[in-house]
Amino acid sequence: MRAETNNFEFIRDNKTRVIVPFFQRPYVWKKDHWKQLLSDLKDSFKENRSIFLGFIILKENDKKIYSIIDGQQRLTTCSILIKILYDFLEQEQRDELDLRNYLFDKTNIKINHSKLDKKKYEKIITGEIIDIKEEKGIFGCFNYFKSEVERLKKEINLYEFAKFITKEENKLWVIIYLDENEDEQKIFDSINSKGQRLSSTDIIKNALFDKIIKITNENKAMEYYQDYWNNVFDKDEATQEFWNKEVETGRIKRSRSEILLHSYATINGIFKSEHSLSHLSSLYKEHIKNLDENKLKQILKELKDYSEIYRDFPDINKETTFKYEKYELRFFHIISVYNINTILPLVLFLKNLLNQKKSIYKECLYLLEALIVCNILCNVSSKDYNKFFPQIIEKIKGKQDNDVIDSIKEAICEKYKDKESFDKDKIKSKLKCIKNNKKATLILFWIELYKREQKKDYKDDTSSLEYNYTLEHLLPQSWETHWSDIIQDEEEAKEFIYQIGNMTLLKGKLNSTLQNNSWNNKLIRIDGKVNTDLLINKELEDKLWTKTEIEKRTSKFIDDFFKIWNVDLFEI
Structure with a gap:
């Protein structure tokens, strides 16, 4: 590993290209990030002082071709700003600053984006984007900088500003170059502190596919990604929006993808009641550390199966209409009113286990619903649910049909026999x-x-x-x-x-x-x-x-x- 202070000069070399790995998260920076970046650059330019924008971690795949391990958000953002400045300058000024070589290697774009943002990014850099009114994502970044630079040209000299950003003596960031055998995941986790914080989903995905690449190859990992991750979580904007939506889970909000990953970890004993949700990604990384290809493939396949079940669950909102006979909708309404998300791993497990036994699944939900309603009415605390529901999962693993119902009933009776939850006179x-x-x-x-x-x-x-x-x-x-x-x-x-x-x-x-x-x-x-x-x-x-x-x-x-x-x- 070697580190050096640098700016866009590192990418200007004719042979240098940067690749965003296929499994990295999409572009997520927002207006607050763009505004802060432009403000910092403008103030530094006016005061003629240096500025530090953070770390960029690169790993060399081939001579002068690097995978970006961390920093794709700021590198992408700065490259879009340079493209905007390029468009505003005269041709002579562009040539003098050699701006095109910051964006292109002959005809190839210098930054080869991941599948999720590739088309949008290429449209911006090649000038295909004309008038797309978006305020978010890659296009949102382009539109923001375009309007801000239009105002900025009345305040500062854009040529001198572009020169300030790209000149060799003005070091914008620290670039860390990793050797082939170095563990980029460890460095990625420890250094990624600037910009928008990675979610547990991001870190778990990166760790899974990084591990698969290490024990197979990138082509095999890409195949698994397409089959088991992209088609589930990333295939289009509607899918991404569904999994990124945050849901109340007690005192904090968590994305649906994190709730799914937590549920899967609970079902498989990766996550236990003594653990904290803040440890979810590290628990996954520890779990997969010594797994072979087949076990990793099994995790991806099971995550896909559970994700399909999760997406099929009722989505309760203010416009939802209810009927008594819609038993699953009734159950999810009750747990949503009282925010009892700790039961989701058990419900996911039951629906997967009993996917061909709807009547048994219905009876299991009914037992759990009666427990929850009676406990609510009788003021029985739900604080032990995070231990109790995983215990039921372990109890019913390997059980069949009516044995599952009996096991749930036995577990409920044993746990709450002294709580008077089912005492008719008490109710x-x-x-x-x-x-x-x-x-x-x-x-x-x-x-x-x-x-x-x-x-x-x-x-x-x-x-x-x-x-x-x-x-x-x-x-x-x-x-x-x-x-x-x-x-x-x-x-x-x-x-x-x-x-x-x-x-x-x-x-x-x-x-x-x-x-x-x-x-x-x-x-x-x-x-x-x-x-x-x-x-x-x-x-x-x-x-x-x-x-x-x-x-x-x-x-x-x-x-x-x-x-x-x-x-x-x-x-x-």
């Missing part, structure tokens, strides 16, 4: 005093959908519902003014206000005056068309709201709860 008491609006809203929503599924002759639209309702207490929490003929004191009020039967769902929140008003005035609003689409509201028509009615409705809802989530399945 009834919780439903008679439910002070958490989020819990009540979720339970009432699925009771409504259950009733719709049961009432086949219901004439209104029973197809589906969006989860966009507000919880309303029929007997209000501020009861004193209009309800004192029914409720005698605060103690009695608390006994009835928080019963599930005293609650309903409305399309919009009532104002405080109407919330606390008499029953007749509230019922007029509830009877409005926007709210009577719900069966649980239609049942309120022509009723006087009394303590007896609250208890009767609570009793019905408790029965519905146990029909939806049959806790008798768990033998306590």
Whole structure:
């Protein structure tokens, strides 16, 4: 390994070319990066001082042909800036600075980009791009610099600015040249600190294909990449957007690709409950360190299989509509409301294991759903889920069909037998005093959908519902003014206000005056068309709201709860 300070001069040599390895991440720099880079270069130029832009790590493949291990983002960005400056300068100025040789080796482009950005980058450097209105990625970078240099030419001499960037004595970065046998991955991980931080997905991908190249060859690695990675994660912008989308996972957000890689690592014992997600990439690298080609191929194949399952899972958002009979959608709705992502490895494993046994998969999800709902209602902590769900995976490995159901049931009963999660009396008491609006809203929503599924002759639209309702207490929490003929004191009020039967769902929140008003005035609003689409509201028509009615409705809802989530399945 040797290191030297340099600038674009290193690439101007006629025979020098840089290749971005096929497995590296696409161009991800954004406006903040471009703005900072141009500002730093402009300030240094004005003050005639040197500037340090970071490290570039290169590995020689052939004489003067290098693979870029780190620095492709800043090298690509600077080359686009030079192309913009080239376009703004007169031909005589271009020739004097020899700018074309920073971009081309005769007719070949100096930087041979990876498949993901190759076409866009080549269009920019060859001048094919004319008017593509994009603000992100490679084209976004081109458009930003084009508009900024247009403004900059009124402020500084562009010829002198281009000369400043390219002149030999102005060292922009430290270039590290690696020998053939040096471990570029170690240096890559330790030095990559400037620019946009690599995700776990980036590092794991780099490590996997770097290892495959080492034990096979680049052509074989490219074949595996096309079959098992590109077609899954990188094949087009829509695919990249899906896997790059960040999802709430507790206190932080993680991309879907990282969630998938974490799930796979959990299923295969690479990631254990004592590990932190920040260690995911290092755990993968340690795991693959001594694997042969067949084992690495197996990892890629299994990741592809699990990715297809993951993509087939319901995507829950504000516009999602729900039906009771859509059991998988119901399950994912419940875990999304309470952000229970620790169960995903188990669900992925179950769906893969039972891909030809839908009825058994359905029963397994039902058991897990009942566990989660009852634990939520009974205030049982979910903090042990990260240990418990992987334990179930180990318990059911190698099991077949109904043995899988029995194993899940046994694991749940053993773990929660002392928690009272499936004690009917405990659940009834919780439903008679439910002070958490989020819990009540979720339970009432699925009771409504259950009733719709049961009432086949219901004439209104029973197809589906969006989860966009507000919880309303029929007997209000501020009861004193209009309800004192029914409720005698605060103690009695608390006994009835928080019963599930005293609650309903409305399309919009009532104002405080109407919330606390008499029953007749509230019922007029509830009877409005926007709210009577719900069966649980239609049942309120022509009723006087009394303590007896609250208890009767609570009793019905408790029965519905146990029909939806049959806790008798768990033998306590």
